[in-house]
Amino acid sequence: MCPQEAEFTREEEERLSRSSRADLVKTLSCTPIGARTARQLEEVERIRLAFESAGAGKEAPPDFPGYVVIEKLGQGGFGAVYRARDEKLGREVALKVLLPRLQLSEAARERFLKEARALALLRHPNILTIHAVLEHRGRIGLVTEFIDGQPFNDLISQRGPLSAREAAQVGVEVCRALAAAHALQLIHRDVKSANILRERGGRIVLTDFGLGVFVGAGSNPEERMKVAGSPLFMAPEQVRGGEVDARTDIYALGIVLYHLSAGTYPVEPCDLEELFSKIKAGALKPLRDLRPDLAGEFVPLVQKALAVEPAQRYQSAGEFERALLDFLAGEGAPASRAAPYRAMPGGLSRRPKILLAFMGGLAALILAAAILGGSGLWSRLFNGSGSARLLEVRAAALKRDTASGKAEALFEGDRVRKDDQLFFEFEAGQDCHVYVLNEDARGSRNLLFPCAGGALKNPLPGGKRHELPGLVGGQKHRWAIDTAGGQEWIIVIASLKPLDRLGELAAAPAELAVYPEVKAEALQVVVRGMTVAPQKKEAVLSGSARLETLIEELKSAAGAEPGADLWIRKIPLANP
Amino acid sequence: MPDFTLSTTAALLLSAKAGDERSRNSLAERCMPRLRRMASGRVPRGMAGQVEAEDLVQETLLRAFSHLDKFEPRCEGAFLYYLRRILMNVIHDLGRKVQRAPPAAALEEEPSSLGPSPVEDAVGAETWERYRRALSGLTEAQAQAVVLFVECGMDFQDIAAALESPSANAARMVVARGLKRLSELMHVPPGS
Numbered sequence: 019m020c021p022q023e024a025e026f027t028r029e030e031e032e033r034l035s036r037s038s039r040a041d042l043v044k045t046l047s048c049t050p051i052g053a054r055t056a057r058q059l060e061e062v063e064r065i066r067l068a069f070e071s072a073g074a075g076k077e078a079p080p081d082f083p084g085y086v087v088i089e090k091l092g093q094g095g096f097g098a099v100y101r102a103r104d105e106k107l108g109r110e111v112a113l114k115v116l117l118p119r120l121q122l123s124e125a126a127r128e129r130f131l132k133e134a135r136a137l138a139l140l141r142h143p144n145i146l147t148i149h150a151v152l153e154h155r156g157r158i159g160l161v162t163e164f165i166d167g168q169p170f171n172d173l174i175s176q177r178g179p180l181s182a183r184e185a186a187q188v189g190v191e192v193c194r195a196l197a198a199a200h201a202l203q204l205i206h207r208d209v210k211s212a213n214i215l216r217e218r219g220g221r222i223v224l225t226d227f228g229l230g231v232f233v234g235a236g237s238n239p240e241e242r243m244k245v246a247g248s249p250l251f252m253a254p255e256q257v258r259g260g261e262v263d264a265r266t267d268i269y270a271l272g273i274v275l276y277h278l279s280a281g282t283y284p285v286e287p288c289d290l291e292e293l294f295s296k297i298k299a300g301a302l303k304p305l306r307d308l309r310p311d312l313a314g315e316f317v318p319l320v321q322k323a324l325a326v327e328p329a330q331r332y333q334s335a336g337e338f339e340r341a342l343l344d345f346l347a348g349e350g351a352p353a354s355r356a357a358p359y360r361a362m363p364g365g366l367s368r369r370p371k372i373l374l375a376f377m378g379g380l381a382a383l384i385l386a387a388a389i390l391g392g393s394g395l396w397s398r399l400f401n402g403s404g405s406a407r408l409l410e411v412r413a414a415a416l417k418r419d420t421a422s423g424k425a426e427a428l429f430e431g432d433r434v435r436k437d438d439q440l441f442f443e444f445e446a447g448q449d450c451h452v453y454v455l456n457e458d459a460r461g462s463r464n465l466l467f468p469c470a471g472g473a474l475k476n477p478l479p480g481g482k483r484h485e486l487p488g489l490v491g492g493q494k495h496r497w498a499i500d501t502a503g504g505q506e507w508i509i510v511i512a513s514l515k516p517l518d519r520l521g522e523l524a525a526a527p528a529e530l531a532v533y534p535e536v537k538a539e540a541l542q543v544v545v546r547g548m549t550v551a552p553q554k555k556e557a558v559l560s561g562s563a564r565l566e567t568l569i570e571e572l573k574s575a576a577g578a579e580p581g582a583d584l585w586i587r588k589i590p591l592a593n594p
Numbered sequence: 595m596p597d598f599t600l601s602t603t604a605a606l607l608l609s610a611k612a613g614d615e616r617s618r619n620s621l622a623e624r625c626m627p628r629l630r631r632m633a634s635g636r637v638p639r640g641m642a643g644q645v646e647a648e649d650l651v652q653e654t655l656l657r658a659f660s661h662l663d664k665f666e667p668r669c670e671g672a673f674l675y676y677l678r679r680i681l682m683n684v685i686h687d688l689g690r691k692v693q694r695a696p697p698a699a700a701l702e703e704e705p706s707s708l709g710p711s712p713v714e715d716a717v718g719a720e721t722w723e724r725y726r727r728a729l730s731g732l733t734e735a736q737a738q739a740v741v742l743f744v745e746c747g748m749d750f751q752d753i754a755a756a757l758e759s760p761s762a763n764a765a766r767m768v769v770a771r772g773l774k775r776l777s778e779l780m781h782v783p784p785g786s
């Protein structure tokens with residue numbers, strides 16, 4: 019049967035256009051649609067409500083006896099990695115579990131066990147140490163040392179590219195890890211920035227042997243030739259489905275060094291077919307074009323690792339390491355030609371913004387990890403006992419009003435302009451306390467929310483979408499950008515408990531002033547000093563360093579009050 | 595091209611297709627809350643404790659990403675609708691695994707032997723069935739709008755963005771027409 023346009027009269031349209039999500043169906047029922055249709059419509063509404071209440075459910079962390087999950091660290095294609103506490107030994111560990119849906123797959127379990135065995139064979143300071151494999155109620159878990167740090171993909175996107183020297187130093191460590199694996203005829207096949215962690219203090223750790231394959235005599239050739247890997251890091255022979263060997267990992271490490279020093283990949287985003295044909299043809303964007311400032315001898319080192327023909331690359335991890343060490347020795351005095359890490363200019367703008375889309379629901383659960391010393395993609399913070407009190411942030415987006423009347427979400431690194439009107443959309447599963455701060459490049463920091471006289475007060479009720487700052491004096495308010503000031507950070511912190519220390523940590527709450535020429539229904543609030551006048555006398559650190567301090571302080575405050583679930587989101591904005 | 599055009603779902607899809615992990619993550623982040631909602635309503639009671647909505651979400655995204663080449667990026671709404679179809683396949687496969695019975699033919703079929711889902715529980719299996727059948731009688735655009743409204747719990751502003759409608763109100767009218775048509779189809783007995 020062919021659906022015909024269900025048309026409404028002008029009047030009905032008028033009435034419909036005034037109805038909200040909740041009463042659209044009611045309004046519709048009042049149009050002359052016939053009793054039977056109206057009854058069905060009610061059923062549809064019940065279905066909608068059923069989805070609404072079912073959607074309030076949560077995700078369960080793994081529950082292996084003797085291990086208490088603390089937070090989620092990250093997730094890749096096969097597993098989710100949690101930070102957990104081994105109760106018997108009283109130490110923190112990382113717990114990698116197969117994604118639940120993969121648990122039904124024999125092949126996935128097999129591969130998971132293979133990863134565990136490969137890790138068990140390897141004992142090396144640059145390779146993740148495995149402690150145990152767990153099995154409980156059909157769930158399989160891998161216990162490894164916990165790395166308090168971050169994977170390099172996150173580091174690069176947060177802080178911008180490394181100098182040649184720093185990249186080379188990372189390369190040396192990864193070469194050592196690879197040499198140890200290759201000595202056992204084990205090819206990693208998934209060397210990439212996300213699988214290399216940097217521990218606080220600087221130790222470099224290669225992880226994720228989930229795609230590892232043995233290539234020695236007696237190994238399975240079919241296995242060796244399966245197309246596997248992460249496309250952007252795959253070597254030509256891998257793409258072709260040819261045999262892989264140590265030089266395949268060397269190539270991937272070449273891409274890693276490229277990525278670390280350029281901040282981007284040698285092939286622009288395109289479809290897979292194009293990517294593969296470029297890899298096969300060696301059509302990579304020259305590193306030099308992206309980083310004309312890189313030390314001269316570094317670029318050819320990377321280029322050599324990226325040769326299409328394996329025979330033209332370094333033949334072993336040891337040879338690559340040697341070349342990197344020679345380069346480092348030639349570099350002489352530390353960092354003479356290298357840009358310092360933090361101050362890498364353009365670190366933020368160089369990076370493609372799409373990659374940092376910051377928005378909505380899950381994102382929420384996520385970025386906390388990046389900041390709270392965790393690493394990976396998404397994180398939920400559990401309290402000590404691991405389940406009951408869980409802060410679930412369902413939506414979090416910084417938005418800007420636009421001329422069309424439709425608000426647009428702002429992304430990390432986006433530009434804001436004078437007179438932009440911003441607000442923050444937020445929803446959590448539970449009642450929670452939300453604080454919004456702003457910090458500029460000079461280190462001046464303000465508490466934007468909660469604001470004096472505002473109708474919206476902490477704790478914000480859970481299960482409801484809020485727009486911050488909300489109503490002040492009965493009218494809808496926005497934060498307005500009133501001055502240009504270079505880099506800006508908006509920091510949003512949500513917590514199940516009130517964070518009294520936050521008031522002290524932030525400067526005094528921003529003074530709110532109302533623009534004299536009030537016109538729109540959305541009244542502007544100018545936050546005085548959103549970009550002006552530092553109120554603290556501390557030494558002026560770079561914005562991000564200041565922020566780091568604040569976050570450290572918050573963390574320790576949370577530590578002092580177990581059970582205070584914290585969620586933190588930091589949004590850098592350019593305000594030139 | 596200005597940067598912000600790149601932040602659309604379509605652009606993310608493009609670079610995700612090229613294997614960019616961050617785009618995938620961004621895309622997943624974007625779709626996850628909505629997908630999670632669609633999934634939560636569908637977790638079969640018989641699987642409670644073993645399979646959570648989150649598992650369905652993960653599996654759906656994984657399948658979606660491994661078949662990204664089959665999807666032409668249009669708009670977020672189309673992508674969510676595509677995810678919904680995969681989600682139903684996932685549930686279907688799950689049922690098959692549990693039943694060890696031959697697969698039912700149609701993709702739109704959700705297995706019942708696993709026990710009712712929360713939504714079925716709330717409205718009854720028969721109504722749920724009529725809803726799903728009627729949905730397939732709508733145009734693709736209408737069905738997308740209805741699903742975003744009913745199953746994803748999106749507001750009209752978000753639906754407008756997802757369907758690239760000119761305004762929230764335009765989106766509201768698409769939803770209203772879709773709902774009306776859907777309800778008409780729902781009381782038509784099957785086969786007539």
Ligand SMILES: Nc1ncnc2c1ncn2[C@@H]1O[C@H](COP(=O)(O)OP(=O)(O)O)[C@@H](O)[C@H]1O
Binds near residue numbers: 114146166
């Ligand atoms: N031992 C660990 N300590 C801290 N974080 C870890 C650890 N192992 C993994 N991670 C985090 O989890 C993410 C995914 O882990 P990984 O082993 O690469 O899983 P997958 O096989 O699914 O890719 C990593 O990128 C990293 O952020």
Ligand SMILES: [Mg+2]
Binds near residue numbers: 095212
């Ligand atoms: Mg990984």
